[in-house]
Amino acid sequence: MDMALAPETLARWQFGITTVYHFLFVPLTISLAALTAGLETAWVRTGKEKYLRATKFWGKLFLINIAMGVVTGIVQEFQFGMNWSDYSRFVGDVFGAPLAFEALIAFFFESTFIGLWIFGWDKLPKKIHLACIWMVSIGTLLSAYFILAANSWMQHPVGYRINEEKGRAELTDFWLVLTQNTTLNQVFHSFSAAFLTGGAFMVGIAAFHLMRKKHIPVMRTSLRLGLVTLAVGGLLTAVSGDTLGKVMYEQQPMKMAAAEALWDGESPAPFSVFAYGDVDEGHNTVALEIPGLLSFLAHSDFESYVPGINDTNETLREKFGPGDYKPIVPVAYWGFRWMIGFGMASFSLGLLGLWLTRKKFLLPAALRTGEDEVPHLVLLKKPLGPRLSRLYWLLALWTMAFPLIANSWGWIFTEMGRQPWVVYGVMQTRDAVSPGVSQAEILTSMIAFTALYAVLAVVEVKLLAKYVKAGPPELTEADLNPPTKIGGDTRDADRPMAFSY
Amino acid sequence: MELHDVWFVLIAVLWTGYFFLEGFDFGVGVLTRLLARNRPEKRVLINTIGPVWDGNEVWLLSAGGATFAAFPEWYATLFSGFYLPLLAILICLIVRGVAFEYRVKRPEESWQRRWETAIFWTSLIPAFLWGVAFGNIVRGVKIDADFEYVGGLGDLLNPYALLGGLVTLTLFTFHGTVFVGLKTVGEIRERARTLALRVGAVTAVVALLFLLWTQADSGNAGSLVALAVAVGALVVALAAVRAGREGWAFTLSGVTIVAAVAMLFLSLFPNVMPSSLDDDWSLTVTNASSSPYTLKIMTWCAGIATPLVLLYQSWTYWVFRKRIGTQHIAPDIAH
Numbered sequence: 056m057d058m059a060l061a062p063e064t065l066a067r068w069q070f071g072i073t074t075v076y077h078f079l080f081v082p083l084t085i086s087l088a089a090l091t092a093g094l095e096t097a098w099v100r101t102g103k104e105k106y107l108r109a110t111k112f113w114g115k116l117f118l119i120n121i122a123m124g125v126v127t128g129i130v131q132e133f134q135f136g137m138n139w140s141d142y143s144r145f146v147g148d149v150f151g152a153p154l155a156f157e158a159l160i161a162f163f164f165e166s167t168f169i170g171l172w173i174f175g176w177d178k179l180p181k182k183i184h185l186a187c188i189w190m191v192s193i194g195t196l197l198s199a200y201f202i203l204a205a206n207s208w209m210q211h212p213v214g215y216r217i218n219e220e221k222g223r224a225e226l227t228d229f230w231l232v233l234t235q236n237t238t239l240n241q242v243f244h245s246f247s248a249a250f251l252t253g254g255a256f257m258v259g260i261a262a263f264h265l266m267r268k269k270h271i272p273v274m275r276t277s278l279r280l281g282l283v284t285l286a287v288g289g290l291l292t293a294v295s296g297d298t299l300g301k302v303m304y305e306q307q308p309m310k311m312a313a314a315e316a317l318w319d320g321e322s323p324a325p326f327s328v329f330a331y332g333d334v335d336e337g338h339n340t341v342a343l344e345i346p347g348l349l350s351f352l353a354h355s356d357f358e359s360y361v362p363g364i365n366d367t368n369e370t371l372r373e374k375f376g377p378g379d380y381k382p383i384v385p386v387a388y389w390g391f392r393w394m395i396g397f398g399m400a401s402f403s404l405g406l407l408g409l410w411l412t413r414k415k416f417l418l419p420a421a422l423r424t425g426e427d428e429v430p431h432l433v434l435l436k437k438p439l440g441p442r443l444s445r446l447y448w449l450l451a452l453w454t455m456a457f458p459l460i461a462n463s464w465g466w467i468f469t470e471m472g473r474q475p476w477v478v479y480g481v482m483q484t485r486d487a488v489s490p491g492v493s494q495a496e497i498l499t500s501m502i503a504f505t506a507l508y509a510v511l512a513v514v515e516v517k518l519l520a521k522y523v524k525a526g527p528p529e530l531t532e533a534d535l536n537p538p539t540k541i542g543g544d545t546r547d548a549d550r551p552m553a554f555s556y
Numbered sequence: 557m558e559l560h561d562v563w564f565v566l567i568a569v570l571w572t573g574y575f576f577l578e579g580f581d582f583g584v585g586v587l588t589r590l591l592a593r594n595r596p597e598k599r600v601l602i603n604t605i606g607p608v609w610d611g612n613e614v615w616l617l618s619a620g621g622a623t624f625a626a627f628p629e630w631y632a633t634l635f636s637g638f639y640l641p642l643l644a645i646l647i648c649l650i651v652r653g654v655a656f657e658y659r660v661k662r663p664e665e666s667w668q669r670r671w672e673t674a675i676f677w678t679s680l681i682p683a684f685l686w687g688v689a690f691g692n693i694v695r696g697v698k699i700d701a702d703f704e705y706v707g708g709l710g711d712l713l714n715p716y717a718l719l720g721g722l723v724t725l726t727l728f729t730f731h732g733t734v735f736v737g738l739k740t741v742g743e744i745r746e747r748a749r750t751l752a753l754r755v756g757a758v759t760a761v762v763a764l765l766f767l768l769w770t771q772a773d774s775g776n777a778g779s780l781v782a783l784a785v786a787v788g789a790l791v792v793a794l795a796a797v798r799a800g801r802e803g804w805a806f807t808l809s810g811v812t813i814v815a816a817v818a819m820l821f822l823s824l825f826p827n828v829m830p831s832s833l834d835d836d837w838s839l840t841v842t843n844a845s846s847s848p849y850t851l852k853i854m855t856w857c858a859g860i861a862t863p864l865v866l867l868y869q870s871w872t873y874w875v876f877r878k879r880i881g882t883q884h885i886a887p888d889i890a891h
Contacts, residue, residue, distance in 0.1 A: 144703075159858060225847040556599065556603050
């Protein structure tokens with residue numbers, strides 16, 4: 056059969072398309088849930104209207120986003136069985152458990168409390184209403200935790216044994232699956248990247264309004280919150296990326312060698328900034344390198360030996376028998392760079408913004424601004440001119456999707472970099488597909504999902520744009536006088552609901 | 557009772573929860589065409605399930621996830637075997653979720669009408685297809701020695717399974733109609749009652765046929781009891797609708813669903829997915845289940861989580877206990 060349309064290839068494409076698409080919404084959902092919860096907390100504690108308006112504004116964007124995250128997540132739950140039935144049979148005993156935990160604990164939390172939050176403005180006292188969005192936020196974090204534990208087991212299987220008689224992997228230590236260093240590092244890295252993503256999103260949209268001098272009090276607060284989130288998230292993403300990288304050098308040396316297009320082991324090993332290679336020949340024709348840096352990234356010193364693709368392939372052949380154990384090197388190499396590049400670009404923009412918009416620190420007193428003024432962008436002692444200021448706002452707006460690109464490439468890198476394995480060292484991807492599912496069936500589902508997702512992407516982005524432009528809503532009497540008892544006010548039986556579909 | 561038997565029961569509980577809860581919200585989706593006469597009425601219907609449909613749907617994800625963990629072979633055979641019907645269900649659930657959330661986000665007539673059409677079809681199709689799927693599971697399908705489904709799409713569309721689809725579709729619609737009677741106020745509430753009688757009568761006929769057929773094919777003493785409860789509850793539910801006892805009517809239509817699902821699982825046990833080719837190739841609670849260690853952990857998880865879920869989901873229904881009518885829907889539609 057033509058390789059391009061072989062069921063394995065199609066199933067992999069479908070998994071890639073649906074998963075990357077799903078993960079566009081996941082980090083935004085995680086971070087916006089927490090940020091919205093934070094803003095609502097500020098409203099409940101201070102009673103300042105700008106916080107309630109900010110809560111409603113970001114909450115709306117969060118809801119448009121989570122709707123897509125939830126529905127595309129349904130596919131994730133079932134496509135293991137549909138396209139990867141041999142995988143499911145082999146690993147279900149281990150891999151199924153975190154998935155079931157995710158559904159029973161996290162999904163129920165998320166979905167039930169989101170309903171209460173959306174419809175509960177005129178039904179719940181404000182502290183209980185606030186508790187609901189925190190429950191949603193906890194749900195999103197738990198959900199991510201369990202699924203990352205499952206993925207970490209594919210990256211570095213632990214806490215299991217192979218049952219020869221049944222021909223499958225069986226769980227022996229669930230706690231280890233949940234707490235192994237791969238899991239903890241992936242969770243740390245994904246969570247911080249999620250906040251980097253939400254921070255950039257918030258900064259971009261706040262910049263859009265501040266540039267046009269609209270909705271200043273709400274957007275000023277949002278800008279501040281977004282910048283801090285972006286800077287802290289960015290810093291933690293870099294730190295966790297470094298530790299995750301070191302873990303991967305131990306657990307999957309091939310992935311990291313491919314990430315560097317380091318064909319032959321070196322000591323000290325350089326970090327490659329740019330390379331153009333011939334995969335079949337096993338070397339790079341052009342390379343731009345920083346000496347010793349790779350040794351540092353792998354082992355925290357500038358001297359030590361880092362194995363290359365060729366040597367690692369040889370080691371793996373000795374261990375697992377004849378075969379080619381290297382992934383598609385250019386994908387791993389460029390995926391790694393794009394992940395870091397796009398992520399760090401956003402991070403830098405956040406740091407810069409935090410400095411430019413500082414409130415008091417090293418800022419001439421005359422340049423301090425009030426709550427209803429657009430902050431001056433001050434590099435040293437003087438504000439930036441109108442053109443440069445505008446340039447910063449525009450940059451923030453146009454780069455707000457950078458972390459989404461970084462996240463996508465991060466996943467493409469880590470999943471493609473693990474190939475040919477689906478469970479590292481245990482099961483190869485080619486053995487994981489559903490033997491009973493025909494090419495036509497997979498093709499049908501792939502086309503159906505891709506077409507549907509494309510249409511929904513257009514719908515979603517347009518809706519987001521509409522609500523971004525509309526800005527924070529005006530508050531009503533009802534908004535400012537939330538009910539004092541559960542179930543809402545009973546005096547006026549015919550009062551319209553605060554929110555209805 | 558061994559752990560894999562416990563898990564057979566728990567999987568049945570999760571599916572029962574799913575069909576009980578999403579049953580009425582599928583029904584409400586179908587009613588947007590069958591009962592509502594204008595847009596405000598459609599909105600009343602949609603808002604009766606507004607705060608809860610998402611939580612209801614998670615019962616499906618839990619059933620799926622729990623099957624993956626507790627019976628990997630069942631999960632693998634079922635979802636790779638029933639590939640295209642499942643694909644159709646997934647597409648419907650995706651569109652349906654987005655439709656609820658996005659419909660009101662733009663004021664344009666064409667925008668809202670399009671999503672309303674989507675809500676109707678994406679409620680109707682899964683309501684039908686779940687019955688087809690369960691009909692086939694109970695009846696047995698072509699499963700080979702490797703536990704692979706070797707039949708085609710045509711094999712799944714047999715008369716028994718199609719009748720099963722009709723049962724879930726009508727039963728869920730009935731359940732939804734009764735739910736609307738309980739949750740609305742005004743003219744629509746009255747009409748829901750009239751419609752419930754008609755839908756209920758049709759449901760009674762197809763359900764009786766299907767359940768008797770099931771009993772004849774694969775029944776046992778236990779399933780006979782469940783059959784009697786299901787049919788009895790449905791008849792009493794109809795009487796309650798006539799008498800205007802809305803709370804009882806809803807409880808009893810719920811009991812009908814619970815008993816019907818129980819009957820299917822009782823006639824299935826100890827198989828989880830029988831093979832129509834050779835009894836030795838059937839998936840059973842023994843050969844399809846996970847290791848005792850995994851089942852033990854899962855039992856702890858489900859044992860603690862499920863009651864909690866029931867608790868906080870019930871609380872949600874209590875918070876939104878107020879009946880709604882057209883007067884409660886804000887005319888301003890751009891939120």
